[in-house]
Amino acid sequence: MKQLEIPKGTKEIVNYEYSxxxxxxxxxxPDTVKMIGKHAFYNCRNLKQVTxxxxxxxxxxxxxKNCYELRNVIIYTNGNKTSCMKNxxxxxxxxxxxxxxxxxxxxxxxxxxxxYDYEIDINSRVFHEVVYGSGDAYQRCVGKPExxxxxxxxxxxxxxxxxxxxxxxxxxxxxxxxxxxLGEKEKNTYIMYLKANAKDxxxxxxxxxxxxxxxxxxxxxxxxxxxxxxxxxxxSQERKIECVAFLMEYQNQHFSExxxxxxx
Numbered sequence: 514m515k516q517l518e519i520p521k522g523t524k525e526i527v528n529y530e531y532s533x534x535x536x537x538x539x540x541x542x543p544d545t546v547k548m549i550g551k552h553a554f555y556n557c558r559n560l561k562q563v564t565x566x567x568x569x570x571x572x573x574x575x576x577x578k579n580c581y582e583l584r585n586v587i588i589y590t591n592g593n594k595t596s597c598m599k600n601x602x603x604x605x606x607x608x609x610x611x612x613x614x615x616x617x618x619x620x621x622x623x624x625x626x627x628x629y630d631y632e633i634d635i636n637s638r639v640f641h642e643v644v645y646g647s648g649d650a651y652q653r654c655v656g657k658p659e660x661x662x663x664x665x666x667x668x669x670x671x672x673x674x675x676x677x678x679x680x681x682x683x684x685x686x687x688x689x690x691x692x693x694x695l696g697e698k699e700k701n702t703y704i705m706y707l708k709a710n711a712k713d714x715x716x717x718x719x720x721x722x723x724x725x726x727x728x729x730x731x732x733x734x735x736x737x738x739x740x741x742x743x744x745x746x747x748x749s750q751e752r753k754i755e756c757v758a759f760l761m762e763y764q765n766q767h768f769s770e771x772x773x774x775x776x777x
Contacts, residue, residue, distance in 0.1 A: 520543070526553045530553050567597060603652075611624065
């Protein structure tokens with residue numbers, strides 16, 4: 514069973530009800546469900562996506578424990594309530610992408626991963642807990658009845674210190690492509706980071722064959738005339754035909770020189 518759709522009218526998913534279903538990949542939970550019991554999806558190790566109602570506030574301990582592949586959570590909310598996020602992230606320490614459907618728009622945000630470790634103070638012989646990664650701070654941010662996007666965007670300063678460039682690019686991309694309640698100051702902060710790392714961002718999107726990412730780069734004015742030949746060469750060598758077409762069209766529209774020819 515790869516896909517599970519809980520019947521509408523169901524009010525509760527009981528303890529261990531769908532645990533240990535190793536081939537389960539997608540779960541859709543209707544807005545009639547008000548509680549998910551303990552370890553309801555425990556050890557569903559191939560579970561990749563869950564759709565839940567935003568006001569599902571009662572998710573018991575371990576409901577999604579050991580769901581190592583769960584990375585995409587889609588939330589539908591009639592108001593602003595996103596209380597379900599707190600208990601979903603409580604079981605997970607890896608990256609999670611939340612796609613939140615509000616009545617007036619859609620938001621998409623990345624919660625980075627984090628790890629705990631313990632270090633000993635030799636002098637006092639006391640162990641201290643150490644957190645690696647910004648995910649812990651982001652998880653606290655989403656652990657409220659309503660997601661505060663201002664607080665989420667404020668944490669980018671923490672992410673810049675803790676996260677790799679690839680994670681930062683993904684986080685920024687989601688916020689700019691889905692700018693729900695994104696302030697102008699915060700938007701400019703994200704764009705300035707992309708501009709400071711423009712070449713890395715564009716080369717990554719070419720490697721991913723990500724035309725949507727290239728369009729974002731164009732919207733943010735990341736392309737420079739002197740770099741176009743390198744971008745076209747990489748896209749050509751990697752046989753990213755759609756990327757080559759996009760880059761050549763952009764070059765033709767924004768830079769007056771004739772395009773170089775590339776042979777596949």
